[in-house]
Amino acid sequence: MGTMTVERPRTRGAVGAASVVAYAGAAALAMAAGWYALAVKGVTVATSPRFPATLPLQQKLALFFNWVVTTLPQERLYTSIAIGGMTCLMAVSLFARDMLGRERPVVRIAAAAVGIGVLLWIAGNVLQLGAHKEVGGMVTSHGVPIEIVSPIFFTADSIDDAFEVAAFAFIAIGMFAFALHAIGNGSRAWGRYTPLLGVVLLVPVGSYITNSGDLTDLLLLVGGVVLLPVWLVWTGQTIGREPAA
Numbered sequence: 001m002g003t004m005t006v007e008r009p010r011t012r013g014a015v016g017a018a019s020v021v022a023y024a025g026a027a028a029l030a031m032a033a034g035w036y037a038l039a040v041k042g043v044t045v046a047t048s049p050r051f052p053a054t055l056p057l058q059q060k061l062a063l064f065f066n067w068v069v070t071t072l073p074q075e076r077l078y079t080s081i082a083i084g085g086m087t088c089l090m091a092v093s094l095f096a097r098d099m100l101g102r103e104r105p106v107v108r109i110a111a112a113a114v115g116i117g118v119l120l121w122i123a124g125n126v127l128q129l130g131a132h133k134e135v136g137g138m139v140t141s142h143g144v145p146i147e148i149v150s151p152i153f154f155t156a157d158s159i160d161d162a163f164e165v166a167a168f169a170f171i172a173i174g175m176f177a178f179a180l181h182a183i184g185n186g187s188r189a190w191g192r193y194t195p196l197l198g199v200v201l202l203v204p205v206g207s208y209i210t211n212s213g214d215l216t217d218l219l220l221l222v223g224g225v226v227l228l229p230v231w232l233v234w235t236g237q238t239i240g241r242e243p244a245a
Contacts, residue, residue: 017095018092018095018096018099018235018236019236019237021088021091021092021095021236022088022092022232022233022235022236022237023232023233023236024084024085024088025084025085025086025087025088025089025091025092025229025232026085026088026228026229026230026232026233027085027229028081028082028084028085028088029082029085029086029088029089029224029225029228029229029232030224030225030226030229031078031081031085032078032079032081032082032085032224033082033220033221033223033224033225034221034224034225035074035077035078035081036078036082036220036221036224037217037220037221037225039071039074039075039078040217044074045070045071045074046067046070046071048064048067049063049064049067051063058146058147061146061147061149061150062146065135065139065146065149065150065153066139068132068135068136068139068153069136069139069140072132072133072136075129075132076129076133079125079128079129082125082224083122083125083126085224085228086118086121086122087118087122088232089114089118089171089228089232090114090115090118090119092232092235092236093110093111093114093115093174093178094111094115095236096110096111096178096235097110097111100181100185104181106177106180106181107177107178107181109173109174109177110174110175110176110177110178110181111174112174113170113171113173113174113177114170114171114174114175115174116170117166117167117168117169117170117171117172117173117174118167118171120163120164120166120167120170121163121164121167121168121171123163124159124160124161124162124163124164124167125160125163125164127156127159127160127163128156128157128159128160131152131153131155131156132153132156134152135149135152135153135156138152161208164204164208165204165205165208165209168201168202168204168205169201169202169205171198171201172197172198172199172201172202172205173198174198175194175195175197175198175201175231176194176195176198178194179191179192179194179195179198182194190234190235190238193230193231193234194231197223197227197228197231200219200222200223200227201223203215203219204216204219204220204223207219
């Protein structure tokens, strides 16, 4: 009886914490993805400049980077919010691991894959933020030639894309592993939604590789505003109904 008295409050507390983190993560991801989409479409920042075909490349780059500088303050804000949301995603996956049974290999694999994916995503975006900050300083304060600024900017973006490809692949693997456990243990609706999310997360991997920018932006919007927030909230509720390990 003594063990039960201690164990039940601990389980209820863990379930409550998982729900709070899940809701916070869902709100953060939806806000960040929506804000990012508005910025890309030129709603919250100026639209990207259009260049006459006859304009020399040097002038095109100068106009482009002067525009980039105006977008950086908002980029830092919505990326920081997204980092918070992704951190919540990793935390919820760990809560799910503990509630579903950390001794089960498939559950451990699921949580580890999501965690690795989140850390890769954060690493890539932090690197990109740092590079963009330096580029902004070079353009506005240090008078660095554009032919030096340009390779730094585009290299940082390419590295971030590589990190995000790996990140989404790992998170998708985690979703498939969670679904494998869920379907085998009676959580059929959540178990069907989770691999669907995994499939959707794999599509940006292909769009990054094929450089399909518009498709990537659409998938990031749908995934960030709808699919991942729904999974977070649903998971926060579902694990509370599962027997504690």
